[in-house]
Amino acid sequence: MNLRKAMKDTLCILMAGGKGERLYPLTKVRAKPSVRFAGIYRIIDFTLSNCLNSDIRTLYVLTQYRSLSLERHIRLGWNIFNHELGEFIECIPPQQRNVDRWYRGTADSIYQNIYILQRVRPQRVLILSGDHVYRMNYNDMLAQHMETNADLTVAGVEVPRSQASAFGVIGSDEEMRIVTWEEKPKDPKPVPGNPDSSFVSMGVYIFNTDVLVKRVIADAKNHASSHDFGKDVVPGMLNTHRVYVHSFVDATDPSSRYWRDIGTIDAYWEANMDLCSEAPQCNLYDKSWPIRTYQEQVPPARVVAAPMCREQTTATVSVDSLIAGGCIVNGSTVVRSVLSHNVRVGEGAVVEESVVLDGVQIGRNAHVKKAIIDDDVVVPEGFTIGVNPEEDRKRFTISPGGVIVVPRGIRLD
Amino acid sequence: MKTVLVVDDEKHIRELYRSELEDEGYGVVLAESGKEALEVVDQHPPDLIVLDIQMPGMDGIETLEKLLGQDRGIPIILNTAYSHYKDDFTTWGADAYVVKSSDMSKLKAEIKRLLGE
Helix, strand or coil, X not given: CCHHHHHHCEEEEEEECCCCHHHCCCCCCCCHHHCEECCCEECHHHHHHHHHHCCCCEEEEEECCCCHHHHHHHHHHCCCCCHHHCCEEEEECCCCCCCCCCCCCHHHHHHCCHHHHHHHCCCEEEEEECXXXXXXXXXXXXHHHHHCCCCEEEEEEEXXXXXXXXXXXXXXXXXXXXXXXXXXXXXXXXXXXXXXXXXXXXXXXEEEHHHHHHHHHHHHHCCCCCCCHHHHHCHHHCCCXXXXXXXXCCCCXXXXXXXXXXXXXXXXXXXXXXXXXXXXXXXXXXCCCCCCCCCCCCCCCEXXXXXXHHCCCCCCEEECCEECCCCEEECCEEECCEECCCCEECCCCEEECCEECCCCEECCCCEEECEEECCCCEECCCCEECCCHHHHHHXXXXXXXXXXXXCCCCCCC | CCEEXXXXXXXXXXXXXXXXXXXXXXXXXXXXXXXXXXXXXXXXXXXXXXXXXXXXXXXXXXXXXXXHHHCCCCCEEEEECCCHHHHCHHHCCCCEEEECCCCCHHHHHHHHHHCCC
């Protein structure tokens, strides 16, 4: 089998058209895939980097809501494919070519773009989502897809059973053929031999193109359908098609299966915190699997001791944190936090377990704990966030997991 | 009586189909373009549509896309002199694909099948 040729005959479609309502208010002004992550990236960079590192160079990104910042990011950061060599990355907003409506679901987004498949005529289509953090070599999945002669291969991963209700839960036989599929069940089936975890779909699919086209057309005509791959299309194929699951492992670390769906505020916060741990499972520093992004030119991060601290032993403390370029952390304490570009942290301030996005200014002696602070917010001198729950509840969105979100544009006095 | 809409830019085909299908007991409505077909469907939805592909202006594929987008559930048979459109994904939304022939028995059989007769 010539895997290289097989990958060449595979078109990648990245779905980036969801509303991202559960990530509100971070998605108030931008699509979920373009939400800032890990200081310098956008969430979509992880999937796009997986494509690039897997040698996939024909990519369509289906956009829909609030796509301005996403399209700008792709234009500035990902315009690296050579059209003369048949490579491309193109954003496609809904064309409303055959319908007068937005996408009704993931399957409908492919249905509405069948003419693109006709134009490219790939053998297979790799369908990805723009809001997952993981490092995956799609060649491994394609190799299995070819070897098993599958019509559809779905990537799957084990997650704690307590979280599995958010996903499609997969049951497979010894040959990895999928035999059961329960979409978002209340009581997820455990993995045999491990009652605490379940095997779930990652929303990563390789379809043979003719099968994909037939299934999304049939789905579009089905009035009872919600037009979703996980809910409608895939479960409906189990008895009629060869549907297999590919068990995900990290692209370069076979012991890791780190995959996170950044669907909620809590998941977003936790995935950022994961990177602050002593040995993060998602390795951003592995040169064999680089994660690419677009960054504006900024000076190096500067961590300085304030004059008052210079003579004391308690100088600026910055530990277990990611600090992007352009930041100035001045005589303050930053612990288990992620600071994006151009953040200022004033003297005596304390920032703990927080995700601080671009251009935020944290005033002297302010205290920020377990919060996400969106772009350009000014936290005044002495202000506290995450310290007094009653006050916080009056002002901010607080996630079920207790993470406070301070939205863009808010004035704090 | 079930109604069949025949969409074809060639007059002699329309007339031939009218007489053949009326003999089969169908009511027959004619349209000479995709645009006219959409107007007919809007005003008097038929039970089935026989749709030519190569027509001036809006061709049969575009007409098919628009009809499918309306989601009316009316069966559509693509009926063309050419077989190569069969490989075009955008034609796969039709319920049948019948290559034009002087022998109309295949077309009539598909009409019967799709109307559940």
